[in-house]
Amino acid sequence: MGKLTKNQKAVVAKYDAAKEYKLAEACELVKEITYTKFDASVELHVNLGVDPRKANQMVRGVVTLPHGTGKTTRVLVLCTPDKENEAKEAGADYVGLDEYIEKIKGGWTDVDVIICTPSVMAKVGIIGRILGPRGLMPNPKTGTVTMEVGKAVKEVKAGKIDFKVDKTGIVHAAIGKVSFTGTQIYENAKELISAIIKLKPQTLKGTYMKAVAVCSTMSPGIKVDVKSVE
Numbered sequence: 001m002g003k004l005t006k007n008q009k010a011v012v013a014k015y016d017a018a019k020e021y022k023l024a025e026a027c028e029l030v031k032e033i034t035y036t037k038f039d040a041s042v043e044l045h046v047n048l049g050v051d052p053r054k055a056n057q058m059v060r061g062v063v064t065l066p067h068g069t070g071k072t073t074r075v076l077v078l079c080t081p082d083k084e085n086e087a088k089e090a091g092a093d094y095v096g097l098d099e100y101i102e103k104i105k106g107g108w109t110d111v112d113v114i115i116c117t118p119s120v121m122a123k124v125g126i127i128g129r130i131l132g133p134r135g136l137m138p139n140p141k142t143g144t145v146t147m148e149v150g151k152a153v154k155e156v157k158a159g160k161i162d163f164k165v166d167k168t169g170i171v172h173a174a175i176g177k178v179s180f181t182g183t184q185i186y187e188n189a190k191e192l193i194s195a196i197i198k199l200k201p202q203t204l205k206g207t208y209m210k211a212v213a214v215c216s217t218m219s220p221g222i223k224v225d226v227k228s229v230e
Helices: 006-014 023-032 081-090 098-105 118-125 128-134 149-158 182-198
Strands: 041-048 060-064 075-078 094-096 113-116 160-164 170-177 209-216 222-224
Touching: 023 182, 023 209, 023 222, 041 182, 060 182, 075 081, 075 098, 075 118, 075 149, 081 094, 081 149, 094 098, 098 118, 098 128, 113 118, 113 149, 118 128, 149 160, 160 170, 160 182, 170 182, 182 209
Parallel strands: 075 094, 075 113
Antiparallel strands: 041 170, 041 209, 060 160, 209 222
């Protein structure tokens, strides 16, 4: 094993990899053991005892983080001309239809969220193979297929996020930035965890929430005592 850097030594002095911390403690500690020169993202990882291959155990939902994610969310609204002004006034970064569908066909996906109206879903479906793998495909269940495009844009800009369990049974989500206060990170984490708990499949037998961890972009994962969040 090579020599530890000054920052790595500082992390070791403050952090016990074997310990399970209370959620509030972990949200404070992640700030203390992050030494990046940029404002790193803070992530929450929740390992669930579900089998995502079973449709009745798929955990997916949306939640509005009380303090947002800390990053600027680029929103594209695909709609008919009568909805364009509503989308623009709400703060959408890109608004249109055919020209953006053609751009996406050409490989452009420089956005974080795509919102569309139900009437254009047939056209959007054509580029589903491009949007799907990137997590950009609009979905009525997440509120991104709606006639209320202005409301949807404002919610996304305010910190509404879509989360989904991956094929290994883990939910990964950004819940803020290291520049946030520990309390802000904690309150965002609690909001997401509460949403996940409400989505517990009725068919599930055994432990639902198996493990929870908090980390930043460049920090080690901090184990969280599951009992402190249930």
